[in-house]
Amino acid sequence: MGATKTEVFTEQQNSIADLAKAFAHPARVAILQLLVARKACVCGDLVDELDLAQATVSQHLKELKRIGIIQGEINPPRVCYCINPEVWEEARQTFGQMFETITNVTCCN
Amino acid sequence: MGATKTEVFTEQQNSIADLAKAFAHPARVAILQLLVARKACVCGDLVDELDLAQATVSQHLKELKRIGIIQGEINPPRVCYCINPEVWEEARQTFGQMFETITNVTCCN
């Protein structure tokens, strides 16, 4: 035990959880905010801005790439990162739906 | 090492990350979806629906309570859970803002 039992959940639930992981760490939130704010790609500047070791930042970037919400383009010797618009839009919709469905919460009475 | 360096991030970034954790596990997504769908409070039925041990479900409920996105009301011997509308709204706004800010992504060229 210790590993998530993905088999017992729906594809959708696993997918939402995976997407949410992009935002579930402050470093990744910070990275995404920077990428959004600059509207263009930021590279190793991230390391300077973030007060984390280069290896750590690189690891978070890797996780964000795995999720698909950012993409990197090699521009030697630098790597240029940016939001992946498609996945970003998908995330927007996913969370939008999640939150839109709730109205008239009458609770525990 | 192994612990998140919360000190180096803004309150807002830490807060977003914490909120996102509510959705960063499929079991918690499932619980939230159930609570939203029934519009009323669900109790130990969650255990039946979820194919996870009672202790595990209880632990996820505790985490959701810690985040504040759900609340529990004791109705002995049952406990009635429901979405906390205030925090839910806060989450809606937080993620809404996060996603609204992005437009015209011109990337890595």
Place this chain on the structure above:
DNA sequence: ATTTTGTATCGTAATATTGCGATTGATAAA
């Protein structure tokens, strides 16, 4: 008072995540 019911908590094991120094690798610059 005893039993039953539903839930929280404890203790523990397995696994995942976070963070970083050190190294590697690839390319540009010298």
Place this chain on the structure above:
DNA sequence: TTTATCAATCGCAATATTACGATACAAAAT
């Protein structure tokens, strides 16, 4: 060719998370 630069990856340590059986607890029912 050698050196410098930037980023990815490796290896490791510390900590967090996930999952569950067992137990504890509280209130209702008997």
